[in-house]
Amino acid sequence: MTGLVSIKGLTRVFDVSKPWLNRMIERLPKRMLTAVSDVSFDIPAKTTYALVGESGSGKSTIGKMVVGLLRPTEGNVEIDGIDLVTETDPAIIDRIRTDIQMIFQDPFASLNPRWRVRDIITEPVSARGGNIDGLAEKLLVQVGLAEEDAGKYPHQFSGGQRQRLCVARALASEPKLIVCDEPTSALDVSVQAQVLNLMSDLKEDHGLTYLFISHDLTVVRHMADTIGVLYLGRLVEEASPTSLFNEPAHPYTAMLIDAAPRLDAFGREVEPPEGEIPDPTDPPSGCAFHPRCPLATDICKAERPKLTPHGAGRVACHHAGQVRLKGAA
Incomplete structure (x- = not known):
């Protein structure tokens, strides 16, 4: 697998x-406000990279920079080796x-209500003068x-059907990369599963690469090849789903997993993540997670850990590997 997307030192300040x-x-x-700070990761072709984290962690901002809707303050995004920010050749x-x-x-806001589905x-x-006969x-x-x-x-369509329309529109230009910004969060749970299964099938059929953005770890567990966890604009952990959920x-990753609903824990009271994300205009010193962290020590308050x-x-994390899930034996 070759790298399709390469993100280096991505930063966005508002x-x-x-x-x-x-x-x-x-x-x-x-x-x-530093929405994204020095984020770097690669997405190999035909794989799914998921970004997860609470609201305000910078997930959607990264997605918008990848597709070119926002310009990075620092860093770069390369698609197929091309940086759209610095590239000057229009072709x-x-x-x-x-x-x-x-x-x-x-899906209710991203479709023009005055246009027919075909258009x-x-x-x-x-828009590029291509052949559209029978395409829709x-x-x-x-x-x-x-x-x-x-x-x-x-x-004339339900919420799940409208999201299918959005998927069809995304496929029309035969893309290599699709950025999915919480594509199922506005849908019912049963409809979420249908849309996710559809996206998995289309990935295999069309050889797609996904950047999948979600606040819910359980949604991406079976979709992603690699999961990146964001906290206050920084990437704090990156691992395969198996490693991430088991160890x-x-x-912060453990806190998100503990707060997620599980099929094997019927009747278990789900505790929400403790504390709140700090003010991003005035972040804590050292590790930004230390005010909420059960493992925090003096070094966490003084020194920001490197990835x-x-x-x-x-x-x-200064105490990487010392985490235990609440449900672990």
Whole structure:
């Protein structure tokens, strides 16, 4: 497998200051929010890399930078060896952009309600002058809908069916990479499973590569080849699903796993993750997780841990490997 996506030192900072006049009157400094800080990882072709973490951890910001909706403050994203930020050849930029598609979180908001399904699905191809004869009907069948649905409008479909329409639209331009930003979080649990199974099948049939973004570890457990755990904009652990769920190396990962529902623990009271994510405009010193961490010591408060190899994965923790799951014997 060759590397399709290479992300190096990715950082995104937002200016969340009050307007200039307010700051002058109130004598306030600028407020900068670091949504993503020095994140690096690779996604081999035809694999699924999942990014997980609580709301505000920077998952969606990374996804938007990968597809080019946001410009990185620092670092770079290479798709097939091409960095879209620094590349100047229009033909190369157009080719790489054709290879990238995105499935958004809300299927109700990401489809134009005034367009028929046929126009929604074929837009990525028709915008480049491609042949769209029969394309919508063919893709609708592939995602489990009917050919006659091409003439309908989005409001005539359920939430799960609308997400299937979003998948069909993403497939229209025959992409190599699809960024999935919480594609099932707005759906019922039974419908989530159907959409996830569909995406798994399409990955095999079309040789797709996924960057799968989710706040729920259980959703990505059977989808991902590699899982990256984000906390306050930083990658704190990266491992295969088997390693991550059986032997998490970072206490934050263990906290997420303990809070996730399990089929083998009927009747178990699920404890939510302890504490809250700190203010990203004023993060804690040292390891950002130390105010919530049961293993925190003085070094955690003083020194930020680096992401280093741990087993077959990577972890950023001064006490890596000392974690125990609450359900473990």
